[in-house]
Amino acid sequence: MRTTARALLPISLFGLTLALAGCSPEAGGDSPASESTPTSETTAPTAEPTQEETAPASSESTADATLIDGSQEVEIESYAGTYLAPTVEGGVALVPDPAANEVPAQWTIGPAEAGGEDFQLTTVALTDGEPMCLTVPADGDPSLATCDADDASQVFSVTTLDRADQVSVSNEAGYLGVDAEGGSLTVSPTGEGVDTTFTLLTS
Incomplete structure (x- = not known):
């Protein structure tokens, strides 16, 4: 009988241990502690594309943009250092000093049509008030009309x-260009063989 009593005591203690383990949080059951403790893993917010990233590249080219928006009074200097000027005979020529020209050497350059991209070069000097x-x-040389x-x-x-x-x-x-040999004003159908660079000088 003593042997049987000794054997039942360890078995009873083992059963109590299992019962307590089933009630502990480690047994996989939900507990208030597990519900209130936040996890360390967080989901980063998805970055929204900025306006610069989503905006398409501009297709507008400025390579052929004209210099003038509206009318402007200028002196027109050639690459050779001479100036485009009207003559008293009603023509145009290149002169070394616009201030010494017989008639004013300034030009008004402005759109041929309102809002257009083409221009007219108009003398500041007046002929019969115009x-x-x-x-x-x-099929001719540069002149005035x-x-x-x-x-x-x-x-x-x-x-x-x-x-x-x-x-x-x-x-x-x-x-419109300058003849490299004679230094005179000329026109080239392709722009080859002449200096076609002019500088617009504002007063």
Whole structure:
């Protein structure tokens, strides 16, 4: 009988141990502590793309942007250091000093049509009370004529070059330029063989 009593005591203690283990938090049951304790893992918010990232690249090119928006009074200097100026005979020439020219050497350069991208070069000097316009016909020399925005020989593309004040001037006849040999004003159909760079100087 003593042997049986000794055997039942360890068994009873083992059963009590199992019962207590079943009530402990480690047994996998839900407990208030496990519900209130936040986990260390957090989900980072998804970054929204910025406006710069989502905006498409601009397709607008400024390579052929014209220099002038509206009318502006300028002196037009060639790369050779001479200036485009009207003559008393109604022509145009390159002169070394615009201040010493017989007639004012300044030009007003402005859109041939409101909001347009083509320009007319108009003399500041008046003839019979009216300005004259630079005219470059396809079969003639540069000259002056009564301004007419519908005359293609008076309508020019004025395109910026390496600097904002440096331009080329062209129309259907070709590019206005300076003959490298004679230093005189000329027109080249392709712009080759002449210096077509002009600088617009504002007063």
